[in-house]
Amino acid sequence: MSDSYKCPVRTFGRGIHPANDGKSLSRELPVRRAPLLENYFVALPQNIGAPPSWVVKVGDEVKKGQLLATPGGKVSSAIHAPTSGKVAEFLETPGPTGAMVSTLKLTADGKDEWTELPPPLDWKTASREELLQRIADCGVIGMGGAAFPTQIKLAPPPNCKIDFLVLNGAECEPYLTADHRLMLEQPERVLTGAAIASKILGNPRTLIGVEDNKRDAIDRLNRFAGEYGVEVLVLEARYPQGSEKQLIYALTGRRVPEGALPAAAGCVVQNVATAAAIADAVCEGKPLIERIVTVSGEALMHPENLLLRIGTPVLEAVRLCGGIREEPGKLLLGGPMMGFAQKNFDGMVWKNTSGILLLPPRLCVQYESTGCLRCGRCMEVCPMNLVPCSLASAAESGKMDLALQNNVLDCLECGACAYACPAHRPLVQHIRRAKAEIRKMKKK
């Protein structure tokens, strides 16, 4: 029996646990490095915040890891070439959300030659500024999904005292096993990244939270954690455990104030994949050009955890997994709860793409929604203690001010309410529209 059973299991209360978490499709499969492809499509704003700007033009020969786009502001992140080759053209393609983005088509030359990488840093002796600069130069961003530039997250405002660095190994989304495999196969990379981040933040207590459906990963991490001064804590498998605020509460008992960043509660959260990317950037000088992606779903022939380069077309990733078993009912980038539904296979892997899911039609059952029953189940599961049913009806009837008064902007869009709703109301969709319209009004 695993040692981790002796540890207390922490959680935030509320939330849901889907009966079929789909992780068994790919959890036992080791990460496989994808072979070199002919073309890569690197989209421009890989990060949230200011978009970077291209520094290459059509016809340029680039080496693997060479800078393609330079940060376009403070909250912005560099983009590097996933392989060596030639810049074929610039395209306008729809991103995961459907918004049009500028995309660079890179035709590989097959040599896969590295450019001259910056020298490895000894993180134990390097200064905080050197480390932050290196992380920025290597284009590291939050790989859990938010895509926030890591160097900004690791430099919280000086008036916030950081007591905790929290590493997010919860991976609460069903189906996804990319972080699980990373922690299991390369625990030292994750822990090195954690130690570097901890050093940058002035050595706060460093915790890594892993859900109790990944006992093997917990044991692996525990074997090395002591050397790096990291504590591994066990979390209950519960969605959305990996959400920043819920994770902080579960691990530290602190509550992030409404509308504030975790730094206000003395915490900084990093995804485990981001930690691994930090380790690569600092210890090897390697920019972020590849990541582990769970390519899964019952409609896929052979689900796998693939090490894919940024810019790999979704279609190629599906081909690498043996193609489709049946016509998928839904194609998602990300997990089934918060992932983005795609129109076709034209998408590509971004720095924050943790999964490519092909769900069969039988799992995409369409429900007729009825009126709200006032049963309150959505309130019982809402991790932010909101009242999703009234937020949704306010949005539905166009009363955006009422939705705003009831803190609609605090909604994570985790989808727990819609999952629990017996009337099958499209709660999250209404709330998302309200959030979009309120943001639009605020801009004006």
Added chain:
Amino acid sequence: MNTLEAAVLLMGVTGGILGVVIALAARFFRVAHDPRVELLIELLPNANCGGCGKAGCADLARAIVAGEAKPSDCPVSSREAIASMSSLLGIDPGVAEKKVAVVRCNGDALHTKVAVNYNGVSDCASAALVGGGPKSCNYGCLGLSSCARACPFGAIEMLKNLAVVHPELCVGCGKCVSVCPRGLITLVPASAQVHVYCNSPARAAVKRKNCASPCLGCRKCERQSPDSFEVVNNLARVKYSSGTLPTPELVEAIGCPTKCLRSVSGHLEQERKEAHE
């Protein structure tokens, strides 16, 4: 004094005192009131559409009386109503060009592929948030009739998942303009009889893939009539502010290769025909 006299006296005295109180109240708590505002409200259409930019018809009436607006600011009122308003106040009616809305897309279900089966909330703003909407073109009409529902005058008809404006019903209030998440709808002079029914800035090859009749930016119209058309960002536009608005005859002469340059009546007729196919 019998009971009857006492009652009459009591009621008379009470009535007298209260009458004085009312007279005083009417004198000291009087609210200055302009009777012209009431008259104007009666002349205005009272649709409260907001097309004038004010909070409603009463608000516009107050603004006209205060001299901050002209009667012609109301896009709904007929010419006669505007004339009687200005004669009532003895002011200049103002000149306002009548404007109508136009949905700059011809991507009905026959022209634009429906890429996915969208079964979420039947509302354009919601659909636009899900992967860029159900249709293959990420710039065109989403076809979920949010604008038709918003129109207080019933001037927008949905024909095969495409919103089409009936210019004779449209008053140019602009309600549809604000609800369209794609920004497809604009207000144009009612005298303009020709529009480019496409709003996609994508490259021609991309547009061709997604739609059967997009504007390819071929500049055929611009070459034939540079005064009336300009091509910006792969997209032809009618120069509405220029003096020479294109005529339906000119459209015939130009012969747009993808037929997205259409006259208003031709567009309606075409979409009607396709809707019954």
